[in-house]
Amino acid sequence: MNPYQFLRYTPGSNCGECGWPTCLAFAAAVTKAGVPAVRCPHLKREGLPQELLNGSAAADADSLERGEEERQTVLAAHLRGKMQGLDLRQLAPRIGAAWLADTPDLLCFAFLNRLVRLSAAGILLDGTEPADPRDQILLYNYIWFGGAGSYRKSDGTWVGMESLPNSISKIRTLAAYCEERLAERFSGRVERLIELCAALGATPADQSADAAFVIPALPCVPLLLLFWNAEPEDGFAAKVKVLFDHHVLDFLDLESLVFTAERMADRLLELDR
Template sequence: MATTVLDIVRLTPKTNCGQCGYPTCMAFAAAVVTGRAGRGACPHLPEDPSAPEAAGADDPDTALARDLRRRTAGLDLAALAPVVGARYDEEAGTPWLVLPYLGRRIRVGPAGAAADDGRELDPRDQILLHNYLFFCRTGEVEGRWIGLESLPNSISKVTTLRRAAEERLAGAFAGRPGDLAEAASRLGGTVPPACEADLCIEIPVLPRVPLRLQFWDADPEDGFPARVKVLFDGAVDRVLDLESTVFAAERTAEALLDLDPAESAGRRTS
């Protein structure tokens, strides 16, 4: 099983100490994977060379992410960069696309996908990012918002979206639209001037994948619970496959829940 850049990076101290002769831990990892450097150049790596390969060996998401990385090697990343809203870069001879993803700067390419902040990416995030490179063939968004049900063959996914994103956000932020707006702002979310709900927020998941959240707060007197509707740009089916579209909304919901000011305050006082 092939070792990836991310496998190596997770074993380094992520301090960019330079003892290996490379300016960053990511540059060193890329050099190891492409055969331009040996693992021994970093004094902090474990002696067992099989350690990174053993992690997640039976995980189907990890296996799929690995397969997508191999397919990415056939893409012209320099030509693709303006289409997907990324910046083309090379580090130690390894090509990367640098782009924002849910408030973080990500580097994605044939060698893997990693965050510049050193945090490891979930294999599912890697799948989403690589699928974005494969499916995105339009450099523009329409600015027209649609529900998932408007897309072909989406009936079963509408339920998944409701459970994984809409119901979770509605339940967590009921009575607290201000906290939802604050959490979304940390992901680059903005409040549009016109809104058909109690609160609308537009969040750039990826450069060509904006989401619009419509939030109706609970009305205890009339017995109405809080409700959230996730809308997608009208060009989303030319940017992502259906599965990745739903996952983009799910990951956005998880990011908002992680950034919930009330939860953050609770963690500080516990």
């Protein structure tokens, strides 16, 4: 059975309860890597072979991970190749990047307060090639999506992930890989979080929270980080909420947007070492 045949047995809602972001991704994991189909709580079991229901995840999880890494590497190379046809001089002001006549094939801009030098030859992040292909995918996607928008500063209209279209499967990912990690690390340490946000070039925001900062992840993609400290006497744990400018989908797709928030969390945790 191939992934598209198996897809008929899933709800098709991309709810993410199985642990994969989409039903198609889960279908590929089941049919290609032996992940048990029963991980989907809404599965239509009638007619499914028993070997798919039980799966062989322990034997094939590593191959699935390797396959995903290979896919990401191929996608990064594809996006890099598409740079050849872009007019970087016209594109630069639309995405808040710098372009110079003496290096016409190069764009420079900031990513979480780190210098990006991007061209069809590759990407340097603070002078080093990113080891994770997802960073390359994110930054090349920013170039492509930014070309469809226009450079603008945030007008102060912020929205949550749940307000963006087709984002149901991404809400839990954002919470797990960004918001919950930051809430746990900085619970009871609000002053340290404020210090580290300043190190990322963030500016304070007028919001009802114990700490609120606009973090310039990319020139046209600011993130509003809201932090509420724990109140043990009232039974409240620390909480983090990340909001986005309402024009954000002019500049990034949803998956890249969630990964941007994850990288913001990574940077804050790295700086906290």
